Amino acid sequence: xxxxxxxxxxxxxxxxxxxxxxxxxxxxxxxxxxxxxxxxxxxxxxxxxxxxxxxxxxxxxxxxxxxxxxxxxxxxxxxxxxxxxxxxxxxxxxxxxxxxxxxxxxxxxxxxxxxxxxxxxxxxxxxxxxxxxxxxxxxxxxxxxxxxxxxxxxxxxxxxxxxxxxxxxxxxxxxxxxxxxxxxxxxxxxxxxxxxxxxxxxxxxxxxxxxxxxxxxxxxxxxxxxxxxxxxxxxxxxxxxxxxxxxxxxxxxxxxxxxxxxxxxxxxxxxxxxxxxxxxxxxxxxxxxxxxxxxxxxxxxxxxxxxxxxxxxxxxxxxxxxxxxxxxxxxxxxxxxxxxxxxxxxxxxxxxxxxxxxxxxxxxxxxxxxxxxxxxxxxxxxxxxxxxxxxxxxxxxxxxxxxxxxxxxxxxxxxxxxxxxxxxxxxxxxxxxxxxxxxxxxxxxxxxxxxxxxxxxxxxxxxxxxxxxxx
Numbered sequence: 001x002x003x004x005x006x007x008x009x010x011x012x013x014x015x016x017x018x019x020x021x022x023x024x025x026x027x028x029x030x031x032x033x034x035x036x037x038x039x040x041x042x043x044x045x046x047x048x049x050x051x052x053x054x055x056x057x058x059x060x061x062x063x064x065x066x067x068x069x070x071x072x073x074x075x076x077x078x079x080x081x082x083x084x085x086x087x088x089x090x091x092x093x094x095x096x097x098x099x100x101x102x103x104x105x106x107x108x109x110x111x112x113x114x115x116x117x118x119x120x121x122x123x124x125x126x127x128x129x130x131x132x133x134x135x136x137x138x139x140x141x142x143x144x145x146x147x148x149x150x151x152x153x154x155x156x157x158x159x160x161x162x163x164x165x166x167x168x169x170x171x172x173x174x175x176x177x178x179x180x181x182x183x184x185x186x187x188x189x190x191x192x193x194x195x196x197x198x199x200x201x202x203x204x205x206x207x208x209x210x211x212x213x214x215x216x217x218x219x220x221x222x223x224x225x226x227x228x229x230x231x232x233x234x235x236x237x238x239x240x241x242x243x244x245x246x247x248x249x250x251x252x253x254x255x256x257x258x259x260x261x262x263x264x265x266x267x268x269x270x271x272x273x274x275x276x277x278x279x280x281x282x283x284x285x286x287x288x289x290x291x292x293x294x295x296x297x298x299x300x301x302x303x304x305x306x307x308x309x310x311x312x313x314x315x316x317x318x319x320x321x322x323x324x325x326x327x328x329x330x331x332x333x334x335x336x337x338x339x340x341x342x343x344x345x346x347x348x349x350x351x352x353x354x355x356x357x358x359x360x361x362x363x364x365x366x367x368x369x370x371x372x373x374x375x376x377x378x379x380x381x382x383x384x385x386x387x388x389x390x391x392x393x394x395x396x397x398x399x400x401x402x403x404x405x406x407x408x409x410x411x412x413x414x415x416x417x418x419x420x421x422x423x424x425x426x427x428x429x430x431x432x433x434x435x436x437x438x439x440x441x442x443x444x445x446x447x448x449x450x451x452x453x454x455x456x457x458x459x460x461x462x463x464x465x466x467x468x469x470x471x
Contacts (some may be wrong), residue, residue, distance in 0.1 A: 004139070019133040020048045021058035023083065026074055027064025035062045037122045038091070045126075045135045053084035057133045058114065060125065063106075065094030071105075078110050089128045089231070091117045096226075096233075113230025124191045124228040131230070132197075144219030151199040158428060159198045159409065160207035165193050165241065169213035170220065173288075174299050174367040175328065175359065178213055181418050187219050190227035190236045194244050201252040206451055207409055208249065209257045209429065216262040239269045246278030253453070257429060259284040262301060263310050271317035280426045281320045288328050290345030291338040297370060298331060311349050322427040324353035330379025331359045332370035339382055341395055343389050352397050353433050353464075354390035358383040394464060398434070401458045401466055408436045408456045408468065410448050417441065417448025417470065423456075425466065434464035441470040 021042055025035035038060065039049070050056035059081040063074035074094045079087045083365065090106050096118030106116045115128035129135070154161050168183040169176075180219045197208060219225070219236035226233045234240055245256045256279045261267060265283055274281035287307055289295050315321050327342065346354060358379040361368045374382075406425045413421035421438040428434050438448065438456060446471060448454055456468030 013391065018046050018048050019057040019135070020050040020055060020127065021079070022050045022053050022059035023062075023135065024059070024081070025062045026077065027062070027066070027070060027092060031062055031064060031119065034092065034119060034122070037065050038062070038125050041122060041126055042129070044429070047129070047133075047135065052226060053081050056087075057083055058087040058089060058129070058221055059085045060089045060091065060129070063090060063092035063094035065092070065097045065105075070094075071097075075106075075109050078106065078113065078155070082110060082112055086112075087132060088113045089115045089117075089125060089132070091119070091121055091125050091416075093119050095119070095228075113231075114159055117228040117231055118226070121228050123189065123195070124231070127191065127195050127229070128231055151196045151203065151300065154200075156430075157411070157451070159411075160209065160213050161205045162209045163193065163197055163200065164188070164211050165218050166212040166221075170217060171214065171301060172299055172366075174297065174370065175288075175331065175362070175365055177364045179360055180364060182213065185217055185221045186213065187221050187236055190219075190234050190241060190244075191229045193241065194229040194234070197245055198248050201248055201254055204451065205254060206252075206453070207255040207257060207430075208245065209259060211259045213260065214262055215258055215260045216264045216267055237266075239266060242270050242273055242279050243329050246273055250278065255280050255426065257282055257426075258421075259429070261285050262300075262306055263287075267316070268310075268313065270312055271321070274321065275307070275318040281318050282322045282324070282426055282429070283314070284324045284429065287325045287345075289331065289338075289342055291334075291341045292329055294334055294342075297333055298328075298367070307348055308345065320426075322352045323349070324429070324433060325351050326355045326357070327386060328357050328359050330374040330380035330400065332367055332374065333372040334359075334374055339386075343386065344382075346386070346390055346393060350393060350397060351390065352394060354386075354387045354394065355432070356383050356390065391464070395461065396463070398461045400459065403458065405455055405457050405471065406436070406466075406468065408438065408454050408470075410438070410450050410452055410454055411435070412449035413438075413450050417446075419469075421448045423448075423454070435467065436466045436468050437462065439467065439469050 005174045025032055053059055061078050061081055064070040078088060078090055090113050094118045095106055096106045099108045104116055114132050117124040166185055167188040168185045169179050170185045216238055222236050224235050224237045227236050234244055249256045261283050288298060288300055305379045408423035408425055410421055410423040420440045423436045423438055425436050455471040457471055458466050458468045460467040
């Protein structure tokens, strides 16, 4: 006879008790609606509320900072919550106020608070709650196969992932129809971007590839508005984003790689981070051409001369810098002299990795109406000539690596790498650049594992790739 009885209570799985959150809302109706949003999100995620400070796992105080009496009331309430509970998250207008010396006022008066955000910061508050009182198990989200926490499902291997920081583009390049499909630039909130980055690093990602249509323009649409991450103010701007990503990556021994970086002046501020190792000394810059007349017809935002000057300045600031770029050959009206200037630019700029497309008319692109289209056969011929020069430059630069010891991220390692494997150095983005072919290790005890770093001595080159011996 089969026993169809229910499991005994001891054997049954008891759900974890949901954390309780105390909540105080001060100030105007606008602050109250912020509180409602936060409480709604807390409830949706399974948190319970506590009517007392002492009975809560943590306390959130939504503050007012408009007049002195409101400031005093907010600071007194924070102090009361700290005394009775000890674990306090502060949000609201007072959280954004600075003291007379420029420091955060709340942290100056109450340095023991867990986190401080400004107003309209539901996600930043939730990030702090998740950090200090992890949310209950959610059967609809937490058990999604291959999900990486709030970062969701990724289609890349586990050891690298792409992080999109914005959508759309403000440029109106004549060969491009992206703005008509994706619209103008819309930057993601910096707190959301950094929270996703942290989730990816915590899931085991060792290389984070920052992507967008225009990474350098991050935050332009919101006038570099200050956001919050872990209770700290962070500007919605490329430079500050890179600084924060570098700090997150360092805690996990991971890389940060920048793609689609237009050569705006503020990119100069990122080079010291690259020289110091916080961000990979690698820039993917879509130059597209070098001749100023072609760039004007393309409606590109920079001239060839300034690009060359900027590259030289970048390499002075960071000698290890690797530059990859894409170019278009045979753009409407391109003369042989203009094309020759492009070839000269690639040689003089010493572009490490270059790709080239023969111009192709795209439905809806303004360039289709430009005069003097280049015949298709000539466009292809110029693309081939460009790639011959680009490969010559790239291979010569690769040969300088022979004899160097480089850190390599392992992408493939059959049989634990005893017969060798394939990886990439900081100079190689996945799928678009070269690789490092790893020979069998000289030491019998040495093994390779996908998703981990190994040191390798470069012994030769092979086309666009390096050959190294694992150390």
